[in-house]
Amino acid sequence: MHEMSLMAEMIELLGCSARENNIDKIIKVHLVVGKMTMALPDALTMAFDVFKTEDIFAPSAELTIEQRETIAKCRTCGSTFSAPDNYLFICPTCQGLRIEIISGRELYIASFEGEEA
Template sequence: MHELSIALNLLEVAQQTMSEHAESELVAIHIRLGPMSGVVREALESAYLIAREESFCPNAALVIEETELMVDCPKCGDHQVAVSLNDLRCRKCGTVSGRIVGGREMEISALEVKDE
């Protein structure tokens, strides 16, 4: 359960970014989360609610966009969705591919701020 650490990091990065952009009020943090990030969405959502209470933005929402697990398929010659986290074959043709090209994301994509 490292989601609380992740939530605290997330708030720290958001706070830094807010001051860099000289924004005053944070409404929501938008993040992108991949299935291979090692973070469980539900656990992060719960941890975030606890972490934000004592933070600079006790009312800011967390908006999570889940990305897909993508592999570089040697047969299709393109980026394709993988069968699953524990089966890294191309969903389209079934070829094994070890090259993950998407799905590790754990990043803040945008900060939603109050427009004054």
């Protein structure tokens, strides 16, 4: 549900950076999204299609989303493991419950490409 406001924020950030880099029309955007952000790629893509009509984008502009898995690290024994889909974090090595998330919360624009003004 928050994908629309995340996309609006992405458009703002891209607009600023495009101006700084003398880019007229953006043609590609590469976004990294961790699974634990609950931002759904389909909903992000749909929101992108709405915003794509803005001046800073070429009509053929494309959004690529790289999804990152949720990875946890056990604070007791230090081993790392993929989070199960239900997010019930139990260390498979020592059955410890005190864990930290080391991947899966990413939400950033990795890079973009555009035509020089």
